[in-house]
Amino acid sequence: MRLIVLASGSSGNAALIESGGRALLLDAGISARETWRRLGACGLADVRIEAILLTHEHSDHVRGARVLARRLGVPVMATTGTLTAAASCLSDVPETIAIGRKDSFSVAGIKVRSFPTAHDAAETCGFTFESRRGHRIGVATDTGVVTGEVLAAMEGAHVIGLESNHDLGMLESGPYPPFLKRRIAGERGHLSNEAAAAALDALSWKGLSHVFALHLSEQNNTPEAARAALVAPLRARRGVTLETVGKNEIAACSL
Numbered sequence: 001m002r003l004i005v006l007a008s009g010s011s012g013n014a015a016l017i018e019s020g021g022r023a024l025l026l027d028a029g030i031s032a033r034e035t036w037r038r039l040g041a042c043g044l045a046d047v048r049i050e051a052i053l054l055t056h057e058h059s060d061h062v063r064g065a066r067v068l069a070r071r072l073g074v075p076v077m078a079t080t081g082t083l084t085a086a087a088s089c090l091s092d093v094p095e096t097i098a099i100g101r102k103d104s105f106s107v108a109g110i111k112v113r114s115f116p117t118a119h120d121a122a123e124t125c126g127f128t129f130e131s132r133r134g135h136r137i138g139v140a141t142d143t144g145v146v147t148g149e150v151l152a153a154m155e156g157a158h159v160i161g162l163e164s165n166h167d168l169g170m171l172e173s174g175p176y177p178p179f180l181k182r183r184i185a186g187e188r189g190h191l192s193n194e195a196a197a198a199a200l201d202a203l204s205w206k207g208l209s210h211v212f213a214l215h216l217s218e219q220n221n222t223p224e225a226a227r228a229a230l231v232a233p234l235r236a237r238r239g240v241t242l243e244t245v246g247k248n249e250i251a252a253c254s255l
């Protein structure tokens with residue numbers, strides 16, 4: 001099984017989860033054309049994408065969903081709240097499939113579980129993906145806090161994609177207006193480097209091999225600050241690779 005992060009951050013989010021030549025797209029927040037271009041750059045132009053799975057309706061996660069779903073002829077899967085909130089961006093897609101926030105289903109031969117995240121959108125969730133061989137990937141972005149449910153879902157994942165949106169000090173002293181600072185730092189906002197580090201510290205799984213720091217703010221974070229925060233809890237876990245994924249960067253790992 002492979003995780004390929006095609007785009008991450010407020011300008012667009014999309015990732016491919018592939019296993020045995022079959023794949024699903026997790027979020028479609030960059031244009032269809034750019035999604036194809038990046039897939040091609042990874043040698044995945046011919047990969048069989050069987051569904052588009054959405055975490056929530058914000059445009060940095062759904063921007064390309066309509067065109068991609070139509071071109072691929074695949075369903076868009078999301079919670080009822082997300083599908084309703086994103087309805088105007090999903091007109092004419094071949095099919096929409098409603099999932100629960102604590103659901104379990106199979107897509108492209110991959111076992112998918114959803115879990116609730118804490119964000120200012122209708123009905124947000126994160127996901128874990130498990131291959132037939134028992135390899136697990138967990139992705140949680142756009143969450144103001146890491147709840148016990150998020151932690152429980154991530155426990156046992158071999159690869160984790162975790163939001164590391166902002167450095168608290170940079171956000172506080174940065175140029176954003178107070179209401180926006182409060183929104184980002186709030187319980188239904190975005191995850192700070194510090195909170196992401198605390199979440200990693202709380203995980204115990206020995207099989208963890210790779211951590212992707214995702215959804216980094218261009219204004220209130222740097223890859224260096226995110227790395228400095230997240231590397232501390234990983235020091236005790238030898239053999240875990242940490243990678244920050246910036247705007248226009250593609251990152252991938254195989255299990």
Ligand SMILES: [Zn+2]
Pocket residue numbers: 009010013058060061142215
């Ligand atoms: Zn986002």
Ligand SMILES: [Zn+2]
Pocket residue numbers: 056058119121142
């Ligand atoms: Zn969002």
